[in-house]
Amino acid sequence: MFRLIAADLVRYRWGALAVALLIALATALGVVVTLEERALRLGSARAAAAFDLVVGAPGSETQLVLSTVFLQPAPLTLLPGRVLAELSADPRVAYAAPVGFGDFSDGRPVVGTTQQLLDGLGGVSEGHRFTRLGEAVIGAAVPRALGDTFHPMHGPAEAHGGVHTAITYRIVGRLAPTGTVWDRAILVPIEAVWRIHALDDHADEHSGPDQVTRADSAGEPGSGAAGAPTGAQPRTIADAYRLSQEREATGFDAPIRPEAVADPAAPGVPAIVVKPRTIADAYKLRQAYRTDHTLAVFPGEVLTRLYGTLGDARQILAFVALNAQALVAAAVLLVVLIHVMARRRQIGALRAFGAPRAVVFATVWLEAVLVVGVGLVAGFGLGYGVARVLARLISVQTGVVLPVGFSAEDGSAFLVLFAASGLAALLPAALAYRQSPAAALRA
Amino acid sequence: MPGLDIRDLVVGFPGLERPALDIPELVIPSGAHVALTGPSGSGKTTFINIVTGLERAPTGRVAWGGTDIAGLGEGARDRWRAADVGLVMQEFHLFPGLSALENVLLPQRLATFRLPPSLRAEANRLLARVGIGRPGQKVETLSRGQMQRVAVARALVARPGIIVADEPTASLDADAGAAVAELLAALAREVGATLLVATHDDRLIAGMERLLRLESGRLMPVASAAPSMPVPAAADPAA
Numbered sequence A: 001m002f003r004l005i006a007a008d009l010v011r012y013r014w015g016a017l018a019v020a021l022l023i024a025l026a027t028a029l030g031v032v033v034t035l036e037e038r039a040l041r042l043g044s045a046r047a048a049a050a051f052d053l054v055v056g057a058p059g060s061e062t063q064l065v066l067s068t069v070f071l072q073p074a075p076l077t078l079l080p081g082r083v084l085a086e087l088s089a090d091p092r093v094a095y096a097a098p099v100g101f102g103d104f105s106d107g108r109p110v111v112g113t114t115q116q117l118l119d120g121l122g123g124v125s126e127g128h129r130f131t132r133l134g135e136a137v138i139g140a141a142v143p144r145a146l147g148d149t150f151h152p153m154h155g156p157a158e159a160h161g162g163v164h165t166a167i168t169y170r171i172v173g174r175l176a177p178t179g180t181v182w183d184r185a186i187l188v189p190i191e192a193v194w195r196i197h198a199l200d201d202h203a204d205e206h207s208g209p210d211q212v213t214r215a216d217s218a219g220e221p222g223s224g225a226a227g228a229p230t231g232a233q234p235r236t237i238a239d240a241y242r243l244s245q246e247r248e249a250t251g252f253d254a255p256i257r258p259e260a261v262a263d264p265a266a267p268g269v270p271a272i273v274v275k276p277r278t279i280a281d282a283y284k285l286r287q288a289y290r291t292d293h294t295l296a297v298f299p300g301e302v303l304t305r306l307y308g309t310l311g312d313a314r315q316i317l318a319f320v321a322l323n324a325q326a327l328v329a330a331a332v333l334l335v336v337l338i339h340v341m342a343r344r345r346q347i348g349a350l351r352a353f354g355a356p357r358a359v360v361f362a363t364v365w366l367e368a369v370l371v372v373g374v375g376l377v378a379g380f381g382l383g384y385g386v387a388r389v390l391a392r393l394i395s396v397q398t399g400v401v402l403p404v405g406f407s408a409e410d411g412s413a414f415l416v417l418f419a420a421s422g423l424a425a426l427l428p429a430a431l432a433y434r435q436s437p438a439a440a441l442r443a
Numbered sequence B: 001m002p003g004l005d006i007r008d009l010v011v012g013f014p015g016l017e018r019p020a021l022d023i024p025e026l027v028i029p030s031g032a033h034v035a036l037t038g039p040s041g042s043g044k045t046t047f048i049n050i051v052t053g054l055e056r057a058p059t060g061r062v063a064w065g066g067t068d069i070a071g072l073g074e075g076a077r078d079r080w081r082a083a084d085v086g087l088v089m090q091e092f093h094l095f096p097g098l099s100a101l102e103n104v105l106l107p108q109r110l111a112t113f114r115l116p117p118s119l120r121a122e123a124n125r126l127l128a129r130v131g132i133g134r135p136g137q138k139v140e141t142l143s144r145g146q147m148q149r150v151a152v153a154r155a156l157v158a159r160p161g162i163i164v165a166d167e168p169t170a171s172l173d174a175d176a177g178a179a180v181a182e183l184l185a186a187l188a189r190e191v192g193a194t195l196l197v198a199t200h201d202d203r204l205i206a207g208m209e210r211l212l213r214l215e216s217g218r219l220m221p222v223a224s225a226a227p228s229m230p231v232p233a234a235a236d237p238a239a
């Protein structure tokens, strides 16, 4: 029987190959849609993992999340410095880290933040965290070596925002891989970012709307800017910098001061990543910071909502894939049926010469299932490969890492498909079974 | 070596006003070599199909050595045919892609779970006997005469008691046809099988002991050219 199937398949190898290929392509189409959608979901859930709660200025929740979690450049309104100070002092908060973006180096975002976010993202795997203003920590996927130096650009390279020549950052550490866009980012002390921008502002009074700049906290009613408690110290970093402007770059040798972020008069930031102590705290904090002046969101929730809308597109894709598969299945069934019809003489002859009916049935069934099964397996392999390549392309372009992988779900989908093809193969097998040998020999 | 006993066999087809086959009585003794002739459309193939169980007899009795195959179901007829009948058709019905030896063994291989080793030896012996020098040769590369000889070997490999052939020489040239005709008669005699051949081929008819003539589905009396009883091997035309 197996010898017979093998001989038959060899004889009709091109036809069998075409059928298997057709099935493989149709299967791959569905597999790619499924895998890519899942990868997008997992990838963004992973990206949002380090960001329990994000606080920003009122505006679009989606934009706040995209800018913070995916570092998508967008002009966000700044939060006044006192919000960061307040959050840092809040007992419900494990840590509150500013995220100051707007600068770039070689197209890579340079993000001002604090040591706490370095740890929150998974810590450094090489070198050490930044401890001085002029030090930087690079993401795992940044192709630079420790010890390298760079000048940040204001705005992405193509925007020609100008080079901040006043500062040279030196890379002192590398983050452990996170599988997110942050792997491509360069992290620097927020104080350094504040300083550069204060310096630039001072250099050419008002060059235009700035992404990271001094928040007009002084203008806020009741911010008590004049009554800053820090006696002998300069009132703000910016002021301090302005005073010591002559010292220029040497100032960036200074160690970072973690308490700078707790200063209510500190310059503003576009977003603050908050790590609440408990889940209950998280909800309370979100409640407390949903005000007229601030916006607090759970990135996970916002992304889920976003996928709700994307889900429609996915459903259309899945629908298209499903229809393509149904068409291919119907076409393949037809081809197999025609093939069996065309060979009914041979099939009838087998029985006339003594082959049992059940064996003829089993032979036709097995051969059909074999070809379809090969197509299915190849389709899953092909789909996986294409999904991987697509994910790689997307990751190179956007930095969002898409974890492509099969799950138990796919295993059952495979089994269902396989069972369905087994059932469909009963049709040609039954046709062969019912073939009268006398009629076959006469034909 | 069963003989054939037919009673009241009438086979009609829808759309035919007269029955395609109408045989009130026919007895073929065990081991006889019988030729079946008649003009085209006279019912020869229909007769062959009925007596080999490929089609079921709608009425009457078709008994081979006591087994009335008219009373058997399709599966039972298949099993009976596989065990007792060796078939040779005008077309060879060999399976391309398989060797001559594999083709001879194919029905047995499909019918039995494990092929008895003796069967393989018998297949090789038969192939040698019908003059196929290379049993491993792919069957589609054989000449037509060789193909029919492979088909003869296939019909005989399970040592059936009945050998039935429908126009076995009709698609061969004269020499190849003569070779197949001789082989059929000689091999049937070697195993002592009852041989029934539907044919127009005079050479094939001449080698048979008895002649049946069908006309419009009825058996006609023949001016008996051959004795109606089995004769000794001296009648072998190959001699």
Ligand SMILES: Nc1ncnc2c1ncn2[C@@H]1O[C@H](COP(=O)(O)OP(=O)(O)OP(=O)(O)O)[C@@H](O)[C@H]1O
Residues within 6 Å of the ligand: B013, B014, B015, B016, B020, B038, B039, B040, B041, B042, B043, B044, B045, B046, B047
């Ligand atoms: N399935 C069928 N349906 C209708 N008529 C049939 C069927 N099978 C055979 N016949 C008719 O029965 C008659 C006998 O046909 P059969 O094939 O037995 O003739 P034959 O003697 O073998 O002829 P030939 O020498 O040409 O092979 C013919 O008239 C044929 O048309």
Ligand SMILES: [Mg+2]
Residues within 6 Å of the ligand: B044, B045, B046, B166
């Ligand atoms: Mg005929």
